[in-house]
Amino acid sequence: MVTEKNRQDNENVQRMPAEEMYQREIDALIASEKDPVPSGWRMSPRSVLTYITGGRAGRVEITPKYIGNRRLVEIAIATLVTDRALLLIGEPGTAKSWLSEHLTAAINGDSTKVVQGTAGTTEEHIRYSWNYAMLIAQGPSDEALIKSPVYRAMEAGSIARIEEISRCASEVSDALISILSEKRISVPELAYELPAKKGFSIIATANTRDKGVNEMSAALKRRFNIVVLPTPSDLTSEMEIVKTRVDQMAANLELNARLPEADVVEKVCTIFRELRSGMTLDGKQKLKPASGVLSTAEAISLLAGSMALAGSFGNGTITDYDLAAALQGAIVKDEDKDSMVFKEYLENIMKKRGSQWLGLYKECKELNK
Numbered sequence: 557m558v559t560e561k562n563r564q565d566n567e568n569v570q571r572m573p574a575e576e577m578y579q580r581e582i583d584a585l586i587a588s589e590k591d592p593v594p595s596g597w598r599m600s601p602r603s604v605l606t607y608i609t610g611g612r613a614g615r616v617e618i619t620p621k622y623i624g625n626r627r628l629v630e631i632a633i634a635t636l637v638t639d640r641a642l643l644l645i646g647e648p649g650t651a652k653s654w655l656s657e658h659l660t661a662a663i664n665g666d667s668t669k670v671v672q673g674t675a676g677t678t679e680e681h682i683r684y685s686w687n688y689a690m691l692i693a694q695g696p697s698d699e700a701l702i703k704s705p706v707y708r709a710m711e712a713g714s715i716a717r718i719e720e721i722s723r724c725a726s727e728v729s730d731a732l733i734s735i736l737s738e739k740r741i742s743v744p745e746l747a748y749e750l751p752a753k754k755g756f757s758i759i760a761t762a763n764t765r766d767k768g769v770n771e772m773s774a775a776l777k778r779r780f781n782i783v784v785l786p787t788p789s790d791l792t793s794e795m796e797i798v799k800t801r802v803d804q805m806a807a808n809l810e811l812n813a814r815l816p817e818a819d820v821v822e823k824v825c826t827i828f829r830e831l832r833s834g835m836t837l838d839g840k841q842k843l844k845p846a847s848g849v850l851s852t853a854e855a856i857s858l859l860a861g862s863m864a865l866a867g868s869f870g871n872g873t874i875t876d877y878d879l880a881a882a883l884q885g886a887i888v889k890d891e892d893k894d895s896m897v898f899k900e901y902l903e904n905i906m907k908k909r910g911s912q913w914l915g916l917y918k919e920c921k922e923l924n925k
Contacts, residue, residue: 571808573668574621574661581607582662584616594637596713596755597663601633607662608633608655621658622651623797628783632659635781636715641736641758643721643777646785649851651797652761655785656717659759664714669705673720679731682706682718683741696745706758707741713753721760722770729776732758736779765849787852791837794825794852801856802863809860812867816859816874823916824879827906828855831887831897836905843905844897848889858882880919888924898924 575582582598585607591600599607606613608629610620622629635642636659644652660667671681684707690700709716718724718732735741739752760780762772788794799821806815830836834845848854865878888894902924906917 574657575665575667581616581618582665584613588613596753598665599662601637604633604662605629608658622655623793623800628785632783636663636757640781641760641779643780643782644759644761644785645764645782647764647787647851648849649853650785650787652785653719656759656761660715660717666714669709669714669716671705671718673718673724675723677724677728679727682728682731684743706735707750710741710750710752710756713755715757715759718758718760720763722762722772724770726770729773733776733779791825791829794829795821797852798825798855798859802859805860806863811863813863813872813874820874820879821859824855824858827883831901843901846887846894846897848887848894854886858886876915876919879916880923883920884923895924
């Protein structure tokens with residue numbers, strides 16, 4: 557439970573965990589619960605779905621956290637009711653981590669048991685490690701044991717999150733296979749075995765761009781129920797996602813700027829979708845795609861950056877000058893290749909779109925000389 561001191565401390569925190577940011581909504585859903593609640597959960601699967609996709613709980617409006625295929629969210633929630641772990645796969649920016657965080661926030665009220673997968677992630681990050689000073693002085697003991705987020709989730713009967721699992725080495729995969737199969741962790745140094753309490757599960761995320769980093773074994777994949785999160789199917793859907801997330805980010809950041817107008821959001825999403833797919837939205841003209849990942853998440857960050865420019869150095873309203881600077885940084889990642897791709901896009905597409913695009917075209921051309 558969040559105390560008054562926690563609230564005061566959170567005023568100086570850059571980003572609060574989901575369960576604190578949306579505590580009012582979670583409390584309202586718990587208070588109005590009418591359906592059976594699984595062991596270890598704080599609310600029913602139906603209420604978790606409402607929290608994720610939006611709705612009402614009594615008099616409280618529940619804001620949608622994930623805008624997309626509702627059935628995929630239902631499958632993800634239903635998976636966590638069983639003893640199967642959940643693997644969310646998708647292109648960069650398809651809200652895998654965002655959905656993972658909000659699922660654990662709604663189910664357990666704690667989304668902070670996280671292992672960030674990297675090339676440096678080891679088996680110890682999944683199982684446990686030791687305070688070596690205490691280990692040398694006293695030998696193996698409960699006090700010297702450092703529990704991993706997965707260990708703590710098993711102990712509490714809650715959900716642990718593993719981000720970018722495909723970036724982890726094979727030893728991490730092997731440790732996970734054992735944990736997901738046996739639902740227990742052995743600590744031979746203490747002659748002890750920790751069984752997972754009811755409610756324990758793991759939500760992992762994997763990026764389709766990282767398939768070649770460390771390919772997950774078939775044995776590990778069999779321990780997961782896999783849900784593939786697609787990129788937004790159309791421009792309208794992507795605009796809605798971008799606008800919603802920018803609104804949420806702006807509320808937590810001191811950007812001193814007005815929210816972007818609908819036409820600004822539309823321009824950014826249009827440019828990103830076209831350069832991402834290598835085709836204009838009407839399908840009439842092929843384009844050279846940019847080398848960078850022009851995802852929905854990148855579009856959200858770009859607009860937040862544009863707001864920061866407008867608030868810090870302008871009049872608080874995003875101008876073509878602000879937007880062009882942010883677009884240049886987002887699109888031109890490889891100076892040699894992307895600069896030429898963007899120049900061709902400016903001359904062949906943006907320049908011909910009429911007066912509404914003319915100001916942005918001129919500012920982008922000036923920067924991308």
